[in-house]
Amino acid sequence: MPALEVRGVTKAYGTKVAVDAASFSVGRGEIFGLLGPNGAGKTSLIRMIMDILRPDSGEIRVLDDAPGGRERVGYLPEERGLYQRQRVGDILQFFGELRGLPRHVAVRRVEMYLDRVGLLETRRKKMRELSKGMQQKIQIAAVLLSEPELMVLDEPFEGLDPVNRVLITDLMKEFAAKGATIVLSSHRMDQVEEMCRSVFLVNQGKGVLSGEVREIKERFADNSVFLECDRDVTAHPAVARSEPKGPALKLWLKEGEAPEKFLAGLIADGAKIRRYERALPSMDEVFVRVVKPS
Amino acid sequence: MNKAWIVARHEFLVTVKRVWFVVATFVLPFLFGGIGYGMHAVGQRAVEESIATVRNKPMGFVDRWGGLPERTGFVRYDDDKAARGALIAKSIGSYLLIPEDYLQRGEIQVTTLRRPTLMTAAQPPLPPGVRDWLLDAVLKDVNPDRIRRAKSPFEPRTIFLDENGNPSQEDTEETAKRALTAYGFFLLLFMSIFTSSAYLLQGMAEEKENRVMEMVLSSITPDQLMLGKLIGLGGAGLLQMAVWASMSVVSLVLTAVTVVVAPAAFFLCFAYFLLGYVLFGSLMLGFGALGTNLRESQQMASIWSFLGASPALIVIALFEAPQGTVARIFSYIPFTAPTTMMFRYVIDPKGTPVYDIVASMLLLVASTWFALRISARLYRAGLLLYGKRPGIREIWRWIVQGR
Numbered sequence: 001m002p003a004l005e006v007r008g009v010t011k012a013y014g015t016k017v018a019v020d021a022a023s024f025s026v027g028r029g030e031i032f033g034l035l036g037p038n039g040a041g042k043t044s045l046i047r048m049i050m051d052i053l054r055p056d057s058g059e060i061r062v063l064d065d066a067p068g069g070r071e072r073v074g075y076l077p078e079e080r081g082l083y084q085r086q087r088v089g090d091i092l093q094f095f096g097e098l099r100g101l102p103r104h105v106a107v108r109r110v111e112m113y114l115d116r117v118g119l120l121e122t123r124r125k126k127m128r129e130l131s132k133g134m135q136q137k138i139q140i141a142a143v144l145l146s147e148p149e150l151m152v153l154d155e156p157f158e159g160l161d162p163v164n165r166v167l168i169t170d171l172m173k174e175f176a177a178k179g180a181t182i183v184l185s186s187h188r189m190d191q192v193e194e195m196c197r198s199v200f201l202v203n204q205g206k207g208v209l210s211g212e213v214r215e216i217k218e219r220f221a222d223n224s225v226f227l228e229c230d231r232d233v234t235a236h237p238a239v240a241r242s243e244p245k246g247p248a249l250k251l252w253l254k255e256g257e258a259p260e261k262f263l264a265g266l267i268a269d270g271a272k273i274r275r276y277e278r279a280l281p282s283m284d285e286v287f288v289r290v291v292k293p294s
Numbered sequence: 295m296n297k298a299w300i301v302a303r304h305e306f307l308v309t310v311k312r313v314w315f316v317v318a319t320f321v322l323p324f325l326f327g328g329i330g331y332g333m334h335a336v337g338q339r340a341v342e343e344s345i346a347t348v349r350n351k352p353m354g355f356v357d358r359w360g361g362l363p364e365r366t367g368f369v370r371y372d373d374d375k376a377a378r379g380a381l382i383a384k385s386i387g388s389y390l391l392i393p394e395d396y397l398q399r400g401e402i403q404v405t406t407l408r409r410p411t412l413m414t415a416a417q418p419p420l421p422p423g424v425r426d427w428l429l430d431a432v433l434k435d436v437n438p439d440r441i442r443r444a445k446s447p448f449e450p451r452t453i454f455l456d457e458n459g460n461p462s463q464e465d466t467e468e469t470a471k472r473a474l475t476a477y478g479f480f481l482l483l484f485m486s487i488f489t490s491s492a493y494l495l496q497g498m499a500e501e502k503e504n505r506v507m508e509m510v511l512s513s514i515t516p517d518q519l520m521l522g523k524l525i526g527l528g529g530a531g532l533l534q535m536a537v538w539a540s541m542s543v544v545s546l547v548l549t550a551v552t553v554v555v556a557p558a559a560f561f562l563c564f565a566y567f568l569l570g571y572v573l574f575g576s577l578m579l580g581f582g583a584l585g586t587n588l589r590e591s592q593q594m595a596s597i598w599s600f601l602g603a604s605p606a607l608i609v610i611a612l613f614e615a616p617q618g619t620v621a622r623i624f625s626y627i628p629f630t631a632p633t634t635m636m637f638r639y640v641i642d643p644k645g646t647p648v649y650d651i652v653a654s655m656l657l658l659v660a661s662t663w664f665a666l667r668i669s670a671r672l673y674r675a676g677l678l679l680y681g682k683r684p685g686i687r688e689i690w691r692w693i694v695q696g697r
Binding site: 076083085095099 | 297509
């Protein structure tokens with residue numbers, strides 16, 4: 001059974017349709033990317049998943065709709081912040097208890113997860129005394145401390161430096177490895193590409209792309225390769241056009257020319273090849289290609 | 295409900311630990327009391343100082359009428375010019391000029407260097423005893439008993455009868471004390487309800503400004519959140535009211551003022567606080583949620599504060615006629631019922647009809663229930679509004695349709 005199933009969900013605000021018949025499902029233990037440009041309807045969709053908004057039609061099943069399901073879902077919203085005038089430890093304990101943790105467990109987990117994000121010494125500090133990046137990590141700790149089975153994280157890397165981005169990425173991978181499901185909404189396509197197995201791309205309220213990252217990239221591939229070798233192949237009859245990419249060349253092969261056959265031909269000609277690789281588009285390129293026409 | 299309790303405990307603890315709550319609870323009453331007493335004392339002292347320049351010096355007099363005897367503290371001058379010279383030389387503070395036709399017209403002239411002030415303009419700058427001195431002179435050959443009566447023609451002692459024709463046991467001093475106590479209850483209730491409601495509004499506006507709301511709402515329903523806030527901050531308000539009430543009792547004991555307040559008054563005060571607080575608190579939360587920051591939330595909720603404060607406009611009518619038409623109308627209006635009804639009951643416990651109390655309570659309960667429903671809808675709809683204030687039509691749609 002999937003951890004999250006969204007079936008034909010529609011939501012309108014007056015005459016504006018924010019989400020139009022969106023459907024996708026996320027398997028247990030998967031890191032899933034929910035993508036889309038600004039104003040595409042992602043936040044509405046996420047709020048409906050979190051039961052903060054009700055869909056006009058369609059169905060959303062979270063963790064099989066089992067009792068207490070809400071407490072097993074962690075949420076990091078895009079519009080987020082914490083009580084600025086309260087102490088970090090008190091805030092986290094409050095969120096832990098709201099998530100159903102007994103008080104003594106919440107107290108223990110607060111220490112544990114503050115330690116995990118490297119901020120144990122801030123436990124008695126007020127939120128307003130912390131930097132933006134530190135506050136961001138506290139918010140992530142607030143989500144993690146209930147050890148949810150499903151996490152919905154909207155732009156979790158915003159405001160983090162590269163070191164902390166790696167720290168949070170590793171934590172998320174660790175949770176996923178233990179069986180937690182993560183729905184990740186982000187504009188950082190490199191991060192999505194690194195972490196997500198599948199994605200759902202929404203644009204103007206409609207689902208415009210879904211599937212596994214690898215399969216999507218294959219789908220958008222344009223018969224090009226990266227090549228580094230000891231000779232100039234730009235005039236090769238199989239090459240339509242070329243473009244230098246660092247020490248390598250990106251070659252667009254003519255229609256009908258198979259990359260495997262082109263490689264076999266080069267080897268047969270005695271070329272010394274240092275690098276040969278299918279040039280798949282990045283998720284950034286896929287995103288732009290799908291969204292730009294609209 | 296369990297989550298509402300978690301929110302209630304959190305809100306209670308956060309609020310009572312705040313410096314401003316501690317200051318408002320323990321320092322503000324002393325500050326208000328001190329300011330009130332200080333203003334009164336300073337005013338009195340200023341008046342005394344102003345008059346003292348006249349009263350602490352002998353007074354001169356010029357008797358053209360010819361009937362005034364000599365008297366200690368009064369210096370006789372033969373004419374106006376001599377008296378005026380003494381006044382300018384500051385050997386006297388003022389002088390009287392008694393004209394020849396004093397007996398026919400009763401007019402005397404008081405001359406002084408002191409300038410009239412706002413507070414003392416109406417008080418002639420006369421030392422004590424001038425009135426008796428003149429009376430003694432006018433009634434020179436009259437029986438001393440008649441002179442005494444002329445000086446103090448009557449000392450009223452009013453007998454108030456109840457509906458059965460029996461004399462009331464309550465004297466006027468007791469009535470005055472009761473009126474003051476009623477006003478004290480009025481203020482206590484008003485301040486408790488609106489201080490607690492203000493905490494609610496402030497807390498919610500802060501949550502919106504800090505963008506905490508969405509994270510909270512992922513763990514708890516808006517109704518649970520609203521209930522938890524109402525309970526937690528209501529508890530803080532009750533604590534504050536209890537402290538203020540204790541301070542009032544202690545100060546009354548210390549000043550040896552004994553006022554008998556019916557025990558039922560405390561029960562009624564508690565009940566009216568709860569209902570009034572939930573009514574105003576929920577409305578402030580609901581309408582305050584429509585604002586995008588504290589200032590806007592306060593604007594949205596200010597109408598309820600104004601309605602709640604309106605009984606202060608009729609406080610004279612409440613003093614004079616606690617069972618009158620105006621007082622009864624205000625007792626039936628839910629927004630004014632808690633303070634008005636409390637005032638009426640404390641000032642006149644026997645005269646306040648039980649059905650007035652019951653009817654006002656029932657109306658208040660019904661209105662509170664209605665306000666809770668409307669406010670919960672607005673609260674749900676308004677919580678996640680950032681940077682955009684809804685229009686009247688949108689607000690009406692939320693009230694009617696829920697979301």
